[in-house]
Amino acid sequence: MSLAGPLSGRTAVVTGAARGLGRETARLLVRRGARVALLGPEAEELVRTAAAPRCLPASPGGGRPT
Numbered sequence: 001m002s003l004a005g006p007l008s009g010r011t012a013v014v015t016g017a018a019r020g021l022g023r024e025t026a027r028l029l030v031r032r033g034a035r036v037a038l039l040g041p042e043a044e045e046l047v048r049t050a051a052a053p054r055c056l057p058a059s060p061g062g063g064r065p066t
Contacts, residue, residue: 005033013037018045027052 012029016022018040026049029036038046 005031008033011035011037013039015039017049018042019049023049 007029010033012026012034014022014026014029014036017026017036017038019042022040026036026038038049040046
């Protein structure tokens with residue numbers, strides 16, 4: 001799977017990524033091709049954020065990877 005996107009090759013650190021604005025910011029960055037480090041006090045929520053289908057990178061054609 002290619003991670004091509006406007007942020008491909010970039011790394012972002014998102015604090016508060018367990019929920020709310022931080023979670024949505026992390027999802028957006030991943031969909032745009034960035035590698036993202038998720039930080040927050042709730043490890044279980046961070047794992048859920050990372051594993052959520054909406055947090056997976058989009059395929060080059062704009063859909064979800066298969």
